[in-house]
Amino acid sequence: MENRDDDFDGRDWLEAELADTLDEDYELEISEPALSLEIRRIYRKAHPPSIPRMDYFRALLRLQSELIKLQDWVSYKKEKIVVIFEGRDSAGKGGVIKRITQRLNPRVARVVALPAPSERERSQWYFQRYVPHLPAGGEIVLFDRSWYNRSGVERVMGFASEDQVEQFFEDVPEFERMLVRSGIRLIKYWFSITDEEQQMRFLMRIHDPLKQWKLSPMDLQSRVRWEQYTKAKEETLARTNIPEAPWYIVEGNDKKRARLNCIDHFLAQFPYEPVPHEDITLPERVFNPAYERKVLPPELYVPSKY
Numbered sequence: 398m399e400n401r402d403d404d405f406d407g408r409d410w411l412e413a414e415l416a417d418t419l420d421e422d423y424e425l426e427i428s429e430p431a432l433s434l435e436i437r438r439i440y441r442k443a444h445p446p447s448i449p450r451m452d453y454f455r456a457l458l459r460l461q462s463e464l465i466k467l468q469d470w471v472s473y474k475k476e477k478i479v480v481i482f483e484g485r486d487s488a489g490k491g492g493v494i495k496r497i498t499q500r501l502n503p504r505v506a507r508v509v510a511l512p513a514p515s516e517r518e519r520s521q522w523y524f525q526r527y528v529p530h531l532p533a534g535g536e537i538v539l540f541d542r543s544w545y546n547r548s549g550v551e552r553v554m555g556f557a558s559e560d561q562v563e564q565f566f567e568d569v570p571e572f573e574r575m576l577v578r579s580g581i582r583l584i585k586y587w588f589s590i591t592d593e594e595q596q597m598r599f600l601m602r603i604h605d606p607l608k609q610w611k612l613s614p615m616d617l618q619s620r621v622r623w624e625q626y627t628k629a630k631e632e633t634l635a636r637t638n639i640p641e642a643p644w645y646i647v648e649g650n651d652k653k654r655a656r657l658n659c660i661d662h663f664l665a666q667f668p669y670e671p672v673p674h675e676d677i678t679l680p681e682r683v684f685n686p687a688y689e690r691k692v693l694p695p696e697l698y699v700p701s702k703y
Contacts, residue, residue: 453653460660461500468505468537470669475534477581480663481543484588485626486615487598489649493588493659494539501537510541523547523565524572531581544569548633550615553625566636573642583642584666586659587634588649592623 447453471478482490498506509530518526524544532538547565551557557565576583590598599620638644645662649655 447651448653448657453657456657457496457660460657460664461496463664464497464501464660466671467664467667467669468501469672469674470667471537472505472535473672476667477532477534477579478537478667479532479576479581479583480537480539481545481583481585482539482541482588483543483545483549483586484647484649485590485595485630487595488588488590489647489652489655490541490586490588492652493586493647493656494541496656497539497660497663505535506537506539508539508541523561523568531576544572545633545637548637549626549629552629553622554615554618566632569637570639573637573639577641582667584663585642585644586647586663587630587644588647588655590649594650595623596620 448456470476482494484490494508498508509527511526511530514526527540527544530538530540544565547557548562552559552562573583599617634644634646647655647659647662
């Protein structure tokens, strides 16, 4: 693999792209309503300064440029990649997934976030509802939660019996070995945050009407059952950390570092390299002097208010 920094020296477009990214970040930041002074004080005390904003975005853009190279390699080589993101509620899984897919082709890289199973799906073989979402050649699939719901939320919340959980632990190593034998590259990430950090993030969501949709009754119960989730996590990692598909733990208290570290580690799992590309040229427009563009009715246009 070539040096990731080589293509980033002296690129004018990088500065323009950085400005656009910063604009988006500022937009999100100023859209958050004023939090109580007490929450702000507690949050700042619990969060020492992270990576400087400009350094963070430069590193993120560099990594996203590498993700595009990985995407091209996956498409060219017809590789099949599955990435599993697990961890506690509010641990940062969604933020990393968003940054991975942000600049990729959705026809190549797609996110799977399944709702609660239907009555019919509950009567199926447990892994059956996940199989249709597995990648074909040239695809990357990112599972925002996965079949590990069985040993996590389903177990803790009482949606699965202990017999079902035990059967899952017996089946999942062989299921994942089958995926790997079929040619799928399976990467598993577990996002870890502290008790205090989760509580703070939940409080931030409660006081932010733009983020309250992220808090489900199941999320709130995860606070009550913190220790049960911890025990479930420990057993899951102990019993499903197999050589063919090991777990990788991402420390998530610092969101910026978690995103950069996870993407950098993800890229390092593949022997991707530059692939052949056809030169792209813009064709000349065909001009027909006899054609006259029609004037469309004004009511078809979106009103210009800004």
